[in-house]
Amino acid sequence: MHAATALAAIAPSFILILIGVVLRRGEWLDSGFWKGAEKLTHWLFFPAYLVHTIATAGTMGSTAKSTVLILGAVTLVITLGVLLGCRYLRVVHATFTSIMQGSVRFNSFIFLSVASQLLTPEDYGVAAVVVAYMVAISNTVVLLAFGSRDGSVWGIVLKVCLNPLILASGAGLALNLSGVLLPQALAQPLSALGAPALPLSLICVGAALQIPSGEFARLCKTGLLTASIRLGLFPLLAYALVSAWPVPPLVATLVLLYSVAPCASNSYVLATQYGGDHRLMAFVVAVSTVLSFVPMFLLAGSLSVMAVP
Template sequence: MTEVFLIVLPLVLLVALGQVIAKTGWLAANDWTGLEKLSFRILIPALIIRSIAHSDMTLKSSGFYVATMLLAFTVAGILTLILRVALPKQALGNPQLSSMFQAVTRWNALITLPVAAQLFGPSGLTTITIAMAFLIPFINIINIAALATMLAGRFSVWKVLKTIALNPLIIASVLGLALNIGKIPIPAPVDTMLEMTGRAALAVGLLCVGAGFNMRRLFYLNWKIIWAVAIKAIVAPALVFFLAQSFGLAPMETLCAMLVVATPTATNGYIIARQMGGDAELYAIILNWQLVIAIFAFPVMIAIMQG
């Protein structure tokens, strides 16, 4: 277990460094906004394009791996939506339910990518980017559909769909898939540039995650928060583990899939909650709790899979 913790420790330290930099004011709020945009629009897309372009995307090699995560996220979402039938709106309003749904079905690849890279090197990065290529469009679509149903009349569906279509991560996934399926080689200088750019995404992303962490939000805890954290850290990865055994996934694919579904929710869900009428503060509190729990849950999953 100590060896596993030492694998994760450098990543935790990067998150902590981001928090220290933010709290001491070494970088202003505007600087962090610029770093987040750089990571979201340039660094991560470069990593996605190169990894997908060089990966084996055949149904035989990736089909069950992707299906495992799609099923896990779908079950996590359904379990949360069932609360609408089980509880009256006085106990759980649609704004709160919509944020809980987002919190259990979204994931922050900025966290998963460096973990996989630390564990498996380039193979880990490729495995996670394959997940991103298929999950990012799927997750955005099911979230828009669910939130449109719960919060109807508070936003423009077409405006949100346009935002999804212009998402740099989705565009990068499409480009990577086009290069892969079309067997189009990337020129060596461009490939090296993409590799260097993508490498920078791993550290910058974790620093931004740390900068966005808010300790004060951990003083709030109720059953809604516990539900969203438990689904992420326990239910979804356990489901992936059993599905992976049924599908015969390799240990690396199984662990990467478990990490993906257990990864804390994406920060862009907070913005979507605000824009669409959800409970943005509840979403932010859940995100911070998921980050803390992941520090302990990730090493446990890694230890289990590594025997």
């Protein structure tokens, strides 16, 4: 049962990545299609997904607030660690941004897929709220990393504030906090436009999995290191925090579920749009998706033994 839960969460993403590989290798589509798909995802599909998801996530209760505070703290620690480590090793900026994305961003589709199978409908609603806020937080962190090359504080702030993902997250949060409901005439188009964001991102990841022989060693070394931060260090820090402080069982469950989710699929699209190391990013998304089966399997097993209220 534990393996089935983990596999059910990961299999759709893995299949979409394979579809991308087949489409690109078989040259079923013109090469120009992929750049157009990446731009559409970044400028239209994913912003629509963010506005709709965050705006309709529900109110932020004490459980969601505690979860977001803990995950925000872990994200901050990981962010500082990656920043200092990359500066010490003199990692080039493009590679640094991809390492940052791979370390702190999460696949909300897989997170919610596992949560839907392990939690009650009421608790799943809390998980949706957590996703809404952590998407906004993690996107802000990585966009600051992309902008850090400019040097000017105002340049970084302006670049982040004008980013479509931040604008969409801000609009969604404003609607969520104000309690204003999206009218159906707007909610339905946003939902329809947001639907292709995650699957198309994963298909683009598969299409980008073309590793030149001269870069294989570098991508494997850096990619596996990044995946180990996302699926190893992040869960360890998360477990340490929920063990050190008395938190409700649901908070601990959500924190740990989030910590074992692989890297967000649209990280690759963001890398292509802002000059990141897109080959490394595609590798990290694909590898972390596959490797996340192990911690998800273990966590699903432990949660099924523990009675989560």
